[in-house]
Amino acid sequence: MNRRRTRRTHHSLHCSPNAERRAETDEWKTSSQKSWRDRGNKENTLETPVEERIPKGTCQTMCPAFEMRQRQAQHRLHQYEILRGTAKDRQPRADPLRTVKEYARPAAGKDSTNPSDLRAPDVLQKTVRYLLDEIATSPNLHPWTEVYGFVFDRLRAVKQDMIIQRLSGTECVTILEQSVCFLVYASYRLCGEPLRHFDPKINDMHVQENLSWLLDCYVSSSAPNDHRKEYEALNLLYNLGCTKALQRVMQLPEGLRCAPDISLALSINHAYLERNPVRLLRLAKKLNFLQTCALHRHLTSCRRDLLLIYSHGFSSRNCRFPLEKLSDLLDLDTCYTTQYCQLYGVEINLENKVVFTKSAFAEPEQGKGQCLQYHNTKTEKLKLILMGCKVHDSL
Numbered sequence: 001m002n003r004r005r006t007r008r009t010h011h012s013l014h015c016s017p018n019a020e021r022r023a024e025t026d027e028w029k030t031s032s033q034k035s036w037r038d039r040g041n042k043e044n045t046l047e048t049p050v051e052e053r054i055p056k057g058t059c060q061t062m063c064p065a066f067e068m069r070q071r072q073a074q075h076r077l078h079q080y081e082i083l084r085g086t087a088k089d090r091q092p093r094a095d096p097l098r099t100v101k102e103y104a105r106p107a108a109g110k111d112s113t114n115p116s117d118l119r120a121p122d123v124l125q126k127t128v129r130y131l132l133d134e135i136a137t138s139p140n141l142h143p144w145t146e147v148y149g150f151v152f153d154r155l156r157a158v159k160q161d162m163i164i165q166r167l168s169g170t171e172c173v174t175i176l177e178q179s180v181c182f183l184v185y186a187s188y189r190l191c192g193e194p195l196r197h198f199d200p201k202i203n204d205m206h207v208q209e210n211l212s213w214l215l216d217c218y219v220s221s222s223a224p225n226d227h228r229k230e231y232e233a234l235n236l237l238y239n240l241g242c243t244k245a246l247q248r249v250m251q252l253p254e255g256l257r258c259a260p261d262i263s264l265a266l267s268i269n270h271a272y273l274e275r276n277p278v279r280l281l282r283l284a285k286k287l288n289f290l291q292t293c294a295l296h297r298h299l300t301s302c303r304r305d306l307l308l309i310y311s312h313g314f315s316s317r318n319c320r321f322p323l324e325k326l327s328d329l330l331d332l333d334t335c336y337t338t339q340y341c342q343l344y345g346v347e348i349n350l351e352n353k354v355v356f357t358k359s360a361f362a363e364p365e366q367g368k369g370q371c372l373q374y375h376n377t378k379t380e381k382l383k384l385i386l387m388g389c390k391v392h393d394s395l
Helices: 010-014 017-046 065-073 121-136 144-164 170-189 200-220 228-238 243-250 260-273 277-284 289-313 323-330 334-343 379-394
Strands: 353-355
Touching: 121 144, 121 170, 144 170, 144 200, 170 200, 170 228, 170 289, 170 379, 200 228, 228 243, 228 260, 228 289, 243 260, 260 277, 260 289, 277 289, 277 323, 289 323, 289 334, 323 334, 323 353
Parallel strands: none
Antiparallel strands: none
């Protein structure tokens, strides 16, 4: 039987299974070559030096122009940033000389590495000086909790710009020193404020981060810094009794470790570990104001220990202890000493004599044993601290 051969047309040949497989193979080769080219481009990108991939800020103002316009349109200007004379307008205008970039959390899809939105290192230093000189130490801005909230947020934005640009060494030292001064002072001044105005845990977290970064900058910088001994001592006083802080000090070069500031901090730390509040408070009188602010958060427990020891040691029916002497030991004014004794059940008679009784000592209710502002808070002292940083920077 003769079979009729079917003539294969060009169309049937093109649509045959073998042709389809060949087409798929060609397509796979093409896509593979394209993927290899893309991979090669990525590898070339990865081979780019790290320095060239790090964004460098080009913004020359304290707040990028785009953010300033956006916040003005959205009525998100702080009262310290509004142009004078426009505060009561329907849409207050931003003062370019007073508006400062606010902190914004990193968000998905948002590019935070745009050079035009990042401030250059010298602009960051200028911003910090403005925040501390014109806002934090201003005698005309009240309440100080509002001042703290504004400065804290803007310093956080400064830190964010520094991290994105990976600043290190001497570029960071000045900014971090002044930031630490402000945060440590705030922990002292606002210690008795409600949580809605001041959160000590959040402030403490930022103090620790800035201190750690600052001390690392001292190590990585080849240039000597006269302020290093002060901040090494400050770190130990702020973290009194912390093994890590003590270990860091003990690993310092001998010449630096024997500096007066660090030696005094080590003695205070030793007294704290020995539970010797009398010696600790006596040594604390030798500290400067900033160091006192750093130590302040440990003084409540230290003074409590002193009252407990004296309540046992001088517990006698006929024993009377001079109130002035106790005030000197506690390093408190007489009126504050009276309040402090009453808080722990220690009696003070009509002759202003302290009557210690072992059975009368009692722990205060939860929340009442916190610092009750047993100190004077003057912004002028913060000015003196910051002036010390400026004098050093100008040398």
